[in-house]
Amino acid sequence: MKELFWLIANIFKITFKDKKNYIVYIVLPLVGIIIALVAYGGEKEEKIRIGIIDEERTEITEDTISFLGRLETTHIISIKKSEMEDTIVSGSVDAVLLFEKGFSSSMKEGNPNHIQISSIRGTEITGFIKIYLYNYLDNIAAIAKAAKNEAEYKAIYDNYKKSSFKLVTNGLQDTSKNKKMTYQSIGFLIMIMLFGACNLSEIILKEKERRTYFRLLASPLSSKQYVSANIIVNFIILAAQIILTLLVMTKIFGIDLNIPFIEMLVIMLLFALVTVGLSILIVAFSKSSAAAGALQKLVILPTCLLSGCFWPMELMPEAIQKVSDFLPQKWVLATIMEHQRGEQFGDLYLNYLILFSFALTFFLIAIYKFGRNNNVRNFV
Known part of the structure; x- marks a missing residue:
């Protein structure tokens, strides 16, 4: 055990002796957050701009316009009928x-008519307006049907306007x-983790090329201890990357992950x-x-692209989506998105099992490959 701890400390020393690795393992994971903020941070919730043409200017039309103006998601603009076409086409x-x-x-x-809604943006806009407007007009029409004469209608309508029962709209937070x-930041972090893990595992190959590896094996240290120490260091650094990235996202930039911090950390x-297993497999x-x-570039970049990072x-395309089912990056992102939709751990146990299976498969293949390297010039 003492030898294992010495190896771990030695690998840490070798890794961070090169100052560039501080950028690779600490700074680069944060770059994805900056990219995400630049790409999506400027998005604002815009109100629907409704141009109003009132040819009557009666109490009912004024009350209806006032109702629409009180909605949190609308902005009322009075225009002339002659400006109608131009304002719609220009996007005003x-x-x-x-x-x-x-x-x-x-x-x-009691029969609402003589009202028109025009938009070049289709039902996305007109449907929203109709939901609120028609509900309001139906209430007034019901009053007209219930009233026996003009005076009674006027009395009921005035009481309706003074009533404490009002339609209140509350906007839901846009998540x-x-x-x-979160998707953009995690996708970039996944790529950085893969490249970083492979660089750490390459230390084994570089130690062999410098002949340091064989001098170590001449000591009481074993090849299994050497590889195990590399795996442990790799996992520790990746875990630190993950924790740092998640803390910066949530505590500094205020990005809501939309899932509990612990669940994201576990995923x-x-x-x-999985990443450590793949890096050891590439070395093997x-x-x-x-x-x-060369092999890590051939594997990591294409699989990240195909996985939707x-x-x-x-x-x-659907064909590419099917290919991504065989890639672990896709299952990480899919699991995160399912949790964001409200799915619980019990509903996604298969996703976790698939990720664990990827890790186990990579390690088993690497162990088998190492075991087949019988030449003393090889590692294990």
Whole structure:
């Protein structure tokens, strides 16, 4: 055990002797957060701009316009009918609401009419306006149907306006921006973790090339202890990267992960185990540090692209989405997104099992490959 601790300390010393590694293992994981903030941090919730054309200017139309103006998600702009087409086409307003002559009379008859909604943005806008507007107009129409005469209608309508029962709208917090920033940051972190882990595992190859490895084995140290120490150091550094990144995201930049911190940490630590296994596997199949460097580039970048680390999987063709099912990065991101949608651990146990299976498979193949290297010039 004493020898193992010495090896761990020695690998840490070798790793951070090169000052560039401070950038690789500490600074680069934070770059993904900056990229996410630049990409999505400037997004703001915009109000729907409704152009109003009131050809009647009656109490009913004024009350209806006032109602729409009180909604938290709308902004009312008075325009002229001659400006209607230009304002819609130019994008000055998202929709135009036209109260034609005869609107108030139709309301008093209990049959709302002479009202038009125009927009080039389709049902995304018109549907929203109709939901609130038609509900309000239906209430007034019901009053007109219930009233026996004009005086009674006026009395009931005035009481309705004074009533303490009002339609109140409360906007739900838009979590999509935080989810996008989390996705982008974690996707970039995944790539950095993979490259960083492979660089750490390459120390084994570099030690061989410098003949240091064989001098170590001439001591009481064993090859298994040497590789185990490399794995432990690798996992510790990856865990530190994960914790640092998550703390900076949540505590400094105020990004809401939309899942508990501990759950995110568990998911990423499990992926760290997968990452270490993959890095050891690459070393096992490489005969030199140059070969390992080429192999990691060949493996990491394409798989990160196919797994959706840089953009949502939904944007990719269906065939590529099926290929990503065989990549661990995809399962990490999928598990995080499912938790953000409210899924619990019990519902996603298969995802965790798949990630653990990836890690176990990588380690077993690496152990087998090391075991087949019988030449004394090899590692284990």
